[in-house]
Amino acid sequence: MNLILKKDQLNHQLNAWRQDYEVHAPQSLENYTHFLPLQDEFELALDKAHNTRIPPKALFLPTSEALLKFTRVGGYEQVPTETAPRLIFGIRPCDAHAMTMLDTVFEQERYTDPHWQARHDATLLVGLGCHEPCQTGFCTTVGSGPFNHAGLDAILTDLGEIFLVETLTEKGERLFSQLETATEEQSTQASELQQAAAASMPIAFEKEGLKEKLDQNFDSPYWEEVSRSCLGCGVCTFLCPTCFCFDIVDEAQRGERVRNWDTCMFRTYSLEASGHNPRPSRVERTRQRLSHKYTYWVDQINQIGCTGCGRCVRYCPVGLDIRAMLRKAQQLPSEVAHV
């Protein structure tokens, strides 16, 4: 159902939600935007053309969190996960789409991560579509889009004075039940704007056949070439909305078992206790990062593990661009078929 949220009513609405939810929305922090809980006084930063610096995955998988507490004399207790109802307002479709992919990791039938699940179950996601898609983004190339619905309870389209609200789940419907219905013209206007936004985005690389190219060129010199200037830092993966790797460390002095973000781009990530490292250089680590997103995830869930948010492109300290790397991959030779 399409509804209307007047912009001059937005803060009032957010404050009303604060009665029932902890409301997180993008706000300015230093020179970037960040999802922060709304306080009595707040100023939203929704007009930035692109995304929060840290993806909202951090609200579900914090950079560091204690899993359990222990003492030296024995005994431990689990650290409970906070489960106050939350509403994340203004999440971009690429980041919400990423949440559905992360669910396949953290909410598997056999292994469910209780921390992730508790936060997920307690959270509503209200998206803000991108009527002016960002330059480094390539969501439409990888099967997402500036108004993609995946993972969202409702999505907003900016129509100037008003937001057009499309509710997508029952929870979303309840959240916006007080609003008036949109007129047919408003709905048409929104849908035209949504289509125009998607159409304005060039196709960054050819997706068809990419997985096969990467699979067949596992040992290609291509990997050395594309990783040559890589610094081996964690910017691309830590800022990635679909990267989820973590490390579990016992902080003995504090008596806590903690889970920290980790990344396949670090040397220590794949370093084994024997001293052997199966991914000894940036070449293998770069191959892992790209292959995980563009082939292994396709094997596992039949989706590319990238939603094209463009953060890795924008913030790589040496200007490495995954789009260019994948265009280059498409030029690699295909395996000659054996007759």
Add this chain to the structure above:
Amino acid sequence: MPDLDALKAEAKRLLDEGVIEMVIGFKAGDTPLHPQPAFFKTSEEIDQLVYNALCQNNLATYLTRFPKTQKIGMLVRGCENRSVNALVFEGQHPRENLYLIGIPCEGIIDWRKIIEQAGEEVISVIEQSDNTVLVESKSGYFTLEKDTLLHESCARCIHPNPISADIVIGELLPEGDPALAREQVAAFANLSLQERYAWFRQEAERCIRCYACREACPMCYCEECFVDHVSPRWTESGTTPAGMQGWHIVRAFHQTGRCTSCGACERACPMDIKMTYLTEKLNEDMRQKYNFEAGMDTKTPPPFSTITLDDKSRFIV
């Protein structure tokens, strides 16, 4: 700006004559704000060489990746030249296997400052001869004063000229005023203890521990960084305040007498964390107390790298 054709001609000559096996420089990036470090092995490849004020990395960080026997050419600005010298002193590459192509540096543009003024979607950046930069973005055309765009480290640079390059392409520039560097140090050092700690926490605790600062730094080349050491563990893992503060303070101290004020750490940071105020304080201490600046030659040991029998601290010897 140095003459790009002259740079290319020298790089080609070096490769063609077999003086070196590779030139480390920059090539055009895939996005307008980010030229990429590049490694050129043939004179044909040199056609892709670019150099402009957006080349934000310290190329010396790549030096320790290559065998010491490899003959390497590198574009060096003032800070890069000094980083190379410091690395040569530390035995990371023999000077005779390096050919430094010097560029007097007018300062690196901080791409974040372009975005602040011209909007987030930048289409092209052109440096003009009158010290302005023409930026085309989705919001229109902007003529920006280059001085307002310089990264802080460059705005207060003392040694813009390559000091020991094998060849210098371009006119030498006047030296910077050390008073500017002192000003920045004073802005921090003159605060009260509580204010300094608040400043430090404000910066350090935004850290996500991606270690871009470490990887961008030519002097951070340890096979195993102290934060990766597990037995004993030197600092807390993760993004607890203790972990983040531990990382930032020890990182800075490891640079004492080694940092050349290039600012590559800050430019690499995805969280816009200021960190050169720490290293600049240490650099100023080195100048004041030991009359020492890192990388001014390849022979003088940094004060904290010397051990003599008459050392005042008896515990060392």
